[in-house]
Amino acid sequence: MTPQEFDAFYAASFSRLTGQLYAITGNWSEAQDVVQEAFIRAWDRRRTFDPGNAPEAWIRTTARRLAHSRWRRLARGLHLAGHHHRHEPSTVEPPTEEHLMLVTALRDLPEAQRIALVLHHMCDLSIEQVSAETCAGISTVKSRLARGRTALAARLSDRTPTSEEGKLRV
Template sequence: MTPQEFDAFYAASFSRLTGQLYAMTGDWSEAQDVVQEAFVRAWDRRRALSLDEAPEAWIRTTARRLAVSRWRRLARGLHLAGRHHRHEPPAVEPPGEEHLVLVAALRDLPEAQRSAVVLHHMCDLSIEQVAAETGAGLSAVKSRLARGRAALAAQLGDQHPTSEEGQLRV
């Protein structure tokens, strides 16, 4: 991938990827940080990346793994000073109430279920693609999706987190 292609790829996908990671992490600042770090790592290997080989999936997987690594480090109490505070998001139109309710409900799901639901319903990945990105088997992904959707339905009650097409909206 040439530097110009990489710049175009970055411009076209940074916001979408940040929104997806926000849904997974529930923290806007963390989502921005891990997506940015994933792009830095991709820049170093841009010659090996191809627009035909789903570089967005590589960025999303790398960012998700970075977020999980940070969570583990925080859980062990080995976080660096200043990494755990939240920064103000940039001045953009705030998310709607439906979005906030959905992200809050997603936060309560176990990480494996949350990742499966977000990747399948928000990133429009097939079950096979979710399995490849998460390293889980097809039956595990199907189980995580079923349990995640059931938990979301129970949490959201009469609220409708899906559009007419059945896709979760963020």
């Protein structure tokens, strides 16, 4: 299978496979993750795939096995931690008003500044790590952070949070 055929195969089957794995796993995020991982593994094998030999079945089987392996590791981890009964999935709290304000303000920033701010402040990467991940010099990262903070402060100054005197938490 050529790279172009693989791209067409991916575009035609990703959503369908994700829907199938969702039905298997019951978790949309998990289904997307395992299907994507299966496609990554298939990329290295694409030369051995013949479009007539059901490469979609290979992807589905691989994704299903990945989901099963993840489930086993999770179950083993819970067993080792002393959790012998099945827990209901935890609920996720809705985003706070402060979080929504921050995300909205970040969207208004230039992409380079937004990436630098998120990597440094939300992902807790050092300036050197941000520099390596973005392929930008350290002084460029420092400049993007300084400009981004200034622009973010200006955008947030007219949107006063309702709690904790302006402190934003993500």
